[in-house]
Amino acid sequence: MEIIKTISEMQKAADDNRRQGKIIGLVPTMGYLHEGHLHLLRLLRPQCDVLVISIFVNPIQFAPTEDLDKYPRDFGRDEQLCRSEKVDVIFYPDVQVMYPPPFHTFITVEKLSEGLCGASRPGHFRGVATVVAKLFHIVKPHLAIFGEKDYQQLMVIKQMVKDLNFDITILSAPIVREADGLAMSSRNKYLNPAERKAAPLLYQSLLTAKKLCQQGCDDPVEIKKHLGELLQKIPQGRIDYISIVDPHTLTPVDKIQGEVLVALAVYIGQTRLIDNMVIGR
Numbered sequence: 714m715e716i717i718k719t720i721s722e723m724q725k726a727a728d729d730n731r732r733q734g735k736i737i738g739l740v741p742t743m744g745y746l747h748e749g750h751l752h753l754l755r756l757l758r759p760q761c762d763v764l765v766i767s768i769f770v771n772p773i774q775f776a777p778t779e780d781l782d783k784y785p786r787d788f789g790r791d792e793q794l795c796r797s798e799k800v801d802v803i804f805y806p807d808v809q810v811m812y813p814p815p816f817h818t819f820i821t822v823e824k825l826s827e828g829l830c831g832a833s834r835p836g837h838f839r840g841v842a843t844v845v846a847k848l849f850h851i852v853k854p855h856l857a858i859f860g861e862k863d864y865q866q867l868m869v870i871k872q873m874v875k876d877l878n879f880d881i882t883i884l885s886a887p888i889v890r891e892a893d894g895l896a897m898s899s900r901n902k903y904l905n906p907a908e909r910k911a912a913p914l915l916y917q918s919l920l921t922a923k924k925l926c927q928q929g930c931d932d933p934v935e936i937k938k939h940l941g942e943l944l945q946k947i948p949q950g951r952i953d954y955i956s957i958v959d960p961h962t963l964t965p966v967d968k969i970q971g972e973v974l975v976a977l978a979v980y981i982g983q984t985r986l987i988d989n990m991v992i993g994r
């Protein structure tokens with residue numbers, strides 16, 4: 714396994730591999746790897762010859778008030794996990810390597826970036842789209858995989874790839890959860906024991922939405938009311954949003970007819986957790 718820290722070396726390795734006809738697969742991450750990330754590696758491993766993971770905590774997707782400085786990092790542990798998953802290359806650049814000043818070019822994916830997390834984290838998806846576009850130019854993958862845990866991110870990246878004609882196939886993977894239903898996330902590390910105990914309520918509320926829908930409720934307002942009541946039980950909890958949207962356009966629906974995406978963001982103490990589920994009638 715190689716660890717590459719510069720753009721020129723990464724691009725050269727990509728060019729060499731492409732010249733030899735090898736298929737390059739990329740898993741972009743911010744590190745502090747957990748089973749959710751490993752699942753992406755395992756899905757992509759058999760589909761490519763060269764498996765690349767990028768580990769980069771991308772400063773431009775964090776607002777000044779957010780958790781950039783305290784975002785968990787443990788490269789030694791990540792490296793061991795990557796070795797056991799038969800990763801070929803870890804691309805592990807510094808911030809100065811990715812954003813040498815001056816840096817003035819950003820990608821905005823309109824519409825899909827505007828609601829849900831985009832509304833409460835202005836500029837977040839601009840930062841995500843920009844870094845992913847850079848990673849695509851640096852790693853030159855044929856395939857890249859993203860988790861449905863970050864559903865809106867996945868949609869934004871798919872739209873960017875389509876609109877800007879990146880010659881890359883975007884794959885996706887279902888949400889990997891802890892035994893009690895909590896979606897795995899590097900940020901779960903922030904939760905204290907009481908917060909951790911309450912956190913599965915996000916998943917339970919999504920299951921409640923599914924059940925209500927199966928029982929014939931087609932009114933998003935009513936479902937959101939139920940979910941709000943459930944999520945209010947979280948001690949030190951604060952609901953950022955509960956949304957029921959079209960799974961393709963991410964715009965709110967008035968009535969549940971086909972499939973819809975139920976998406977949540979909830980603060981537990983200082984920690985903002987997200988989760989989602991596609992449900993349908």
Ligand code: AMP
Nearest residue numbers: 742743744749859860862863888889897
């Ligand atoms: P992150 O390191 O949090 O930026 O995540 C890197 C990639 O892993 C993204 O495509 C995420 O959607 C994906 N991911 C993170 N957590 C999970 C999870 N619990 N299940 C599936 N994919 C995940």
